[in-house]
Amino acid sequence: MPLAFRLPAAAAALLLLAPACSYDLSERPNAGSTANSADRPVPTSAPLRNVRWELRELDGQPAPATEQRPFLVLRDGRARAEGRAACNRFSGPYTLAAEGRLRLGPLVTTRSACPDLATEGAFMRALNQAQRYRIQGNTLSLYAADTREVPLATLQATAGE
Template sequence: MKPLACLRWAAVVLLVPTACSYDLAERPTGGPVDAAVDNTAPTAAPLRDIRWELSELNGKPTAFTEQTPFLVLHDGRARAEGRAGCNKFSGPYTAPVVGRLRLGPLATTRSACPDLPAEVAFLQALNKAQHYRIRGNTLSLYPADTLGVPLAQFQAAPGKK
């Protein structure tokens, strides 16, 4: 083979792997959101169209006297809805790739509630969320990265919406 022909062949071999395309929406991006979804968990819940009931807020178990706070991310209309205790909330959300999630702005009802400080803390956590991770039936929301204590943790409540 002539040297020029070898160079052309080498260039073709080097270019072929870069011609592959990857669907970034189907896998976590690099960096802090690696392992956003634990695909090895036998019962990993999907992010959308699930009622996620709050179990921890800022690393502490929740104890609301009203109803259990929850979050539902509707699939077709990119709308978040839920209850912060006794007040309801709703608003838009974006989840451009697996592991990234932004909520809001969220609108709430304004009932006088006994757990108003806890509701405010919950809504603030939702507004700060930028990343998520699902492990089994647990959804964790994080601020700028997925290191450290989650802003909020939720448990999937099958059959409820």
């Protein structure tokens, strides 16, 4: 094989080999495991961002049944909150000043004619008043100011986003 051909091939092999050698397996979930995903442990808490949080309770009471369940998604990277407040969709910015502190808004909504706006209004008020949060397992609780008594809203992480 001529030397002119072997040199580019060796350089290409070196370029492909270098990134493979520097890959940190500890960054991969379940590194080195060949088990099925069903055998892997479930995270103890859902992450705050990029999760569909569906409304379960408002002011300590079960959320009223609506045609479409209200939900909230906090997008990572864009710091954008979006979701549905029963009938109308909403979106707006959010800020995380520190662990456990969350501010939503100002949130803007569509203005569709809806049969029941009471649940929608209560959910939007809860989102606008929220200043603190806590995640336990797959449950997100939103609180006003420094109170940790009855949450303004309780939401549950769901599979769909």
